[in-house]
Amino acid sequence: MAKVTVEGGRSVEVSAGxxxxEALPPDAVCARVDGRLMDLSWAVPDDGEITVRAxxxxxxxxxxxxxxxxxxxxAQAVCDLYPGAKYAIGPPIEDGFYYDFDVAAAFSPEDLEKIEARMREIAAAGQPFRRRELSRDEALRRFEDQPFKREIIEAAEAAEGALGNRFAVYDNDGWGDLCLGPHLPSTSRLGAFKLLSLAGAYWRGDEKRPQLQRIYGTAWATEEDLEAHLHRLEEAExxxxxxxxxxLDLFSFPDELGAGLLVWHPRGGIFRKAVEDFIREIHMRSGYQPVFTPHIAKSVLWETSGHLAKYRxxxxxxxxDENEVDYYAKPMNCPFHVLIYKSQTRSYRDLPMRLFELGTIYRHERAGSLHGLLRVRGGTQDDSHIICRPDQLVDEVLRAFDLTLEIHRTFGFSDFVINLSTKPGEAIGEERMWADATEYLRTALDRSGLEFSVAEGEGAFYGPKVDFHARDAIGRLWQLTTVQCDFALPERFDMEYMGEDNERHRPVMIHRAILGTIERFxxxxxxxxxxxxxxxxxPEQIRVIPVADRHGEHAEALAGRMRERGLRAAVDNSRExxxxxxxxxQLMKIPYSVVVGDRDxxxxxxxxxxREGHEVRGVPPEAFIEAAAEESRERRVMGVDLDGLAG
RNA sequence: GCUGGCGUGGCGCAGUCCGGUAGCGCAAGCGACUUGUAAUCGCUAGGUCGUCGGUUCGAAUCCGACCGCCAGCUCCA
Incomplete structure (x- = not known):
């Protein structure tokens, strides 16, 4: 006999094995024993007492x-329907799962329906998941015709001798998969699921290896949860x-320009200018100096900077250009800012020097990674390079953090996930520099009191960095701000300053972009x-709508008064x-519509x-104009209280 | 870059499987209506069907290449 104590519950005597x-409530899908998740079928050892959690x-x-x-x-359904299918891996992921297959013909959306229908049959059949442990040889034999499974078995053994050379297999109804588990007790316990999409995916994520077909699905405990998730997908859409x-007629990506290159339309232009005006203003206020640099430069600059070696x-x-050297469009602004620094001999009194530019860069991103504004080939960074003495570095990084938080707060972001990213595989600079730079950033983070985690190997090729990911209105994270520490470029460009001691010293450099690119942001x-x-x-803050044509003139006068107060107002004088x-x-999402007719x-x-449809009549025009002008001037996130204006 | 899907007036779509030179709605222009909080009615104009090439008597439709867009290629039994 053995005694099983269920956490938060009672103790039960069960027979060993x-x-x-048996000791757990019926809604349990597995058990946590000593921190490890186990199948419900896991046999209770006969000797002692154990504590488990459902x-x-x-x-x-x-x-x-x-x-x-x-x-x-x-995977079982796919193997049923497509004999000879090779199945690779199929892990759970956020909001769902996927499975990768190698099958003769490409799956079509209709195939997904068939596969999903077969999955429902399997679920209805209530097949138990049975766990067995095999030796390496048994496992290899068991998956004789499954090359991916065989590779996993061989790799697992080479790596860690997983499970002491025992390999777990889960079988239901004769079909089985190599799997650590745990699994549900039976296919009847599957929740609400739906197959969502198809995509190609390389075996082990390596583009040199075979490409498999991946099927994505989502699965939830209840139908309501599934519905809610599908609703979230619609919301994202x-x-x-x-x-x-x-x-909203903000921008477009004309084919004629090339992939990842866009034009901003007038409405988008006004929006973008509002963003840029704010960014320029707050940088000037924060001790940055504006600079401007060209879009191209000779190859020698990129050789010195290391870009041709590491970023080509x-x-x-x-x-x-015949008879001339090669030129390259710039993928970063830093080398130009370095040249500005080097245009004269600098004194320690000049430091820190904070150079700011809305710098347009061109990056030949992989065709398949382009994604609207979020991944472009030509974009403008709110880029700064802060050149300072090493002893100023931590303070400068802290200042950058403060500015970051202030800017994001103004745009309506307040929740961040922060990473400290360390040295990547491809890197320039000495080990020592990396260690120091990383330490400075860590010190700044510690002092800031911000919570952060470390992302190993995610740094830029010239230095470690701190990234800010902002959480949006529906909970998604977006990587925006990056603050990077760089000891390498000052070295490569032989940057110097004259110290108080009348000796030459090497400054350090901080690269930072708060919005990232204006496009992405x-x-x-x-x-x-x-x-x-x-x-x-x-773009358009107020639209004045005359009730009938004869009110047009009055509407124009009203809009004119709004414009005098700095508001972007237009009259809809179409004959509708x-x-x-x-x-x-409302469809154009214009914040306020102002309607005027005879009565007004x-x-x-x-x-x-x-734009939500909330409407107030009998408002004194001046009260509204004043309130709106203030809302706009102060860059408020919340709109004016219309009901309060009604007098 | 790779795999799969897609590309038809400014926008959203039908037509493509089973070749016979294009259709709808919105938007646009014109006319009538002069209207109080989410689409008034009518008329008109607008497309070498992404590009180039091939097959065919004939190609939006079939084939190939290229360009562009979309999903994914990060989560590792």
């Missing part, structure tokens, strides 16, 4: 198991900046606000009905409507 599941699909670990088992059933960019894959090919803002920009960012104009203004002209009032 009986499944731990894990249900309502908690992350349980959901993970549920998704893992769903992936397993996906509704916010898609590429769709909104078109709808991301650069556009050279421009050849704009994409994030569009998705964050779903196009409903705060007033100060809205007023209702149509209201609809139009007579009473000297206006009717104000926000």
């Amino acid at each position: 009986s499944p731990v599941g 894990v249900t699909a309502a908690e992350p670990d349980g959901l993970h198991v549920l998704r893992h088992s769903t992936a397993h059933v996906l 509704r916010r898609d900046h590429r769709r909104l960019g078109k709808q 894959d991301n650069m556009y090919p050279a421009m050849h 704009s994409g994030v803002l569009i998705e964050h606000y779903a196009g409903d920009f705060p007033l100060w960012l809205a 009905r007023m209702q149509k104009k209201v609809r139009e203004a 002209i007579e009473a000297g009032t206006i009717a104000v409507r926000d």
Whole structure:
């Protein structure tokens, strides 16, 4: 006999060797024993007492198991329907799971329906997942015709002699998969699932290895959870900046320009200018100096900087000019800023020098990684290089953090995930520099009191960095800010300053971009606000709508007064009905619509409507104009209280 | 870059499987209506069907290349 104590519950006596599941409530999907997740069928050892915790699909670990088992059933269904299919790996992922296959013909969306239907049959059949442990040889024999499984077995053994050379196999109804587990007790316990998409994926993520077909799915404990997730996907779709960019007439990517290259339309231009004006203003206020640099430079600059050696894959090919040297479009602004620094002998009194530029860069990103504004080939960074003495570095990094938080707060972001990224495989500079630079950043982070985690090997090729990821309105994280520490470029460019001791010293450099690129940041803002920009960012802030043609002149006068107060106001004088104009203004997500007709002209009032459809009549025009001008000037995220204006 | 899917007036789509030289809605222009909070009615114009090449009596439709877009290629039994 053995005694099983269920955490937060009672103790049960069970006979030795009986499944731990017998002691657990029926909604358990697996058990946590000594911190390890085990199948419900795991046999209780006969001697002692154990404490176990029931894990249900309502908690992350349980959901993970549920998704893992769903992936397993996906592979089973594929093997049923496509004899000879080779199956590779199928882990649970955030919100779902995937499984990679090698099958003769490409899957089509119709195949997904068939596969999903087969999965439902398997679920309905209630097949138990049975765990067995095999020796290496047995396992190899068991997966004789499954090359990916064989490779996993061989690699696992080479790596760690996993499980002491025992390999777990989960079988249900004759079909089995190599898997550490745990799994659900039965396919009948699968939750609500749906196959979502198809994609290619390299075996082991290596582009030199065979490309497999990946099927993505999502799985949840309940139908309601699944519905909620599908709803979130729709919500993300509704916010898609590429769709909104078109709808709001902000920008476009004409084919004629080339992939990843865009033009900003007038409405997008106003929006972008609002972003840039703010960014310039706050940088000037924070002790940065504006600089301007060209878009191309001779190859020698990129040789010195190390870009041709380490960053060439991301650069556009050279421009050849007969009888002249090659030129390259710049993928970064740093070398130019270095040249500005080096234009004269610098004193320790000149430091820190904070050079700021909205610098346009060109990067030949892989064709398949381009994604609207979020990944472009030509973009403009809010780029700064802070050149300082080593003893100033920590303070300068802290100042950069402060500026980062202030800027993001203004744009409506307040929740961040922060990473300290360390030396990558491809890097320049001595080990010593890397260690020092990383230590400075860590010190600054510690002093800032910000929470952070370390991302090994994720640094830039010239130095370690701190990245800020902002959480948006629907909980997604976006990498925006990067603050990078660089001891290498000052060395390469032989940057110096005269110290107090009348000796030459080497400065250090901080690279930092707070928004990242204006393009990418704009994409994030569009998705964050779903196009409903705060007033100060809205291309058209107020649309004045005359009820009938005869009110046009009055509307124009009103809009004129708004413009005098610095507001971006326009009159809709198209020959449409007023209702149509209201609809139009709302579809264009214009923050405020102002309607004027006979009654207003007579009473000297206006009717104000926000883009959510909230409407207030009888508002004194000056009160509204004043409130809106203030909202815009102060770059508020929240709109004015319309009800408070009604007098 | 790779795998799969897609590309038809400014925008959103049908037509492509089973070749016979294009259709709808919105937007645009014109006319009528002059309207109080999410689409008034009518008329008109607009497309060498991404590009180039091939097959065919004939290609939006079939084949090839290229360009562009979309999903993924990071999560490692």
